[in-house]
Amino acid sequence: MTTPPRLIDFHSHWGTERGWRGSPYQSAADREALRGYFKWDMGFVGEDEQAAQFRRANARVVLDFAFTHTMDAAALRDQHDYAFDYARSHSDVVLGNWIGIDPTQPGHVRELERCLREGPGLTGLAVHSFTPAGPADQPAWRPCLRLCAEAGRPVLMPVGMSATGAGTRGGMGVTLQDSHPRYVDHVAAAHPDLDVIAARVAWPWQPEMIAIALHKANVWLELHGWSPRYFPGELKHEIAKRLRKRVFFGADYPMLSHERLVQDWRDQGFAPDVLEDVFTGNAESYLASIGVR
Template sequence: MSASPPRLIDFHSHWGTEQGWKGSPYESAEDRQALRGYFKWDMRFVSEEEQAAQFRRANAKVMLDFAFTPKMDVGAVREQHDYAFDFARKYPDVVLGNWIGIDPTRPDHVKELERCLSDGPGLVGLTLNPTTPAGTPDQPEWETCLNLCIEANRPVLIFVGMSATGAGTRGGMGITLESCHPRYVDRVAAKYPDLNVIAARVAWPWQSEMIAISLHKSNVWMELHGWSPRYFSDELKREIGKRLRKRVFFGADYPMLSHERLVDEWREQGFTSDVLDDVFSGNAESFLASIGVE
């Protein structure tokens, strides 16, 4: 008889439903093939009910990210957010909340962020997308949105390291990897000490820099979605069990990577059970309590 799955608080996954990938750049056969080659996932979608059932079977409560909303008109953005909020209200046992991606140079997008921070169920945080006209998260165009998050006591998500989006395509879909250097986490966290900053993804090829920033600034955390832990650097594995033990959150990147697969691979790395308990849910529970989220 197999053991029951551990409780997971997943700080970053996407949608397994077709609506959840509205506006995706993966519409051409070439781009879909690149995604398939990188993650071995071919964009076969499930219903909302099956998505909730998959999370429930994995014993996971998930932060969901659309990823493609910053380039949409505000009406389409609002439609996506309402879709996400309806799903969260229907399945509160498996949805922690939503990451909101907007273009801060568009006043109607900023108003939509205000609405989401005020009315969205669960945890609502801001994703700082460096591919918007505002550029990297340290640029002044982000200031209004960052202050809104401080006022609402809600975190921001800043991507670091290599991006799976565009990987394996000519020109990488126009994404420059430098825009995901951890220096931008450092700059934002230093300028806004009252802001909670979560660095998203493994920070390769700048992992040492990201570790230093996490150790230096107590308002910075790391979530490690999108990577099998078997590919983590030795330095990262060592620090997860030591100095970063309370600074790391679990992240999956569903549906590209399943929760079950990642739990197995985390366990294979030799971490002690108490370290795994912290990574899988304990650190997240402490963080959520500190910002008043149950």
């Protein structure tokens, strides 16, 4: 059997039921309503099996809860402790965690401070525009962005089409315009000492996202949630050219498997050295630059 390539996955979710606490998919009825869009049965695995799946895929993963901003501060801390304990127990495959908070709640901001101070591995802030604070260039986010810059940790900003609410009436209240790449541009310009990672393919605004990444040296891309088979043509072109050192692999486990995505990347005809950069090389260089091993 061929050994799978080493992967550093900058963005996946939890395969455990506990990992979906607080999300719009917490109940069986909610999961059933969205099953058709995700093409995933929304079943769960145990903590040990999740780690085993990452090991079989030869992947180190940064995990994202995505919806912990809805919790009160005590529940939020409890969920983070669950994630940090898991990361310490499975440090060979869990690289870190993206922290999602509501910056309008002082208890959440204090919890972010704790996480940046105590969280193992790569602990960064996921800025979701569907929190009460709105897009990341709004004033409520500024103290949190400063905390991340001072701690030398990145922020993750989703861009482009969101799967959250897709196919439902009203889209669960999510407005796609708030995921426009302009907000990455605003934040990166206002905080040049802050590293900003744009999450997802930026469709339908991919040319704008490419321009921002080329213009701002503190902006990187990670491409979870999409098979490269469906990447816009201009993105495929730039991955092998001007953005070659600025792209991180992201999966979106458990919706998409690492094994499937590796094969899909290979099928696009990228040169082996380009794939090596995307799968691990770019991430290793970036992590070394911020002192994460």
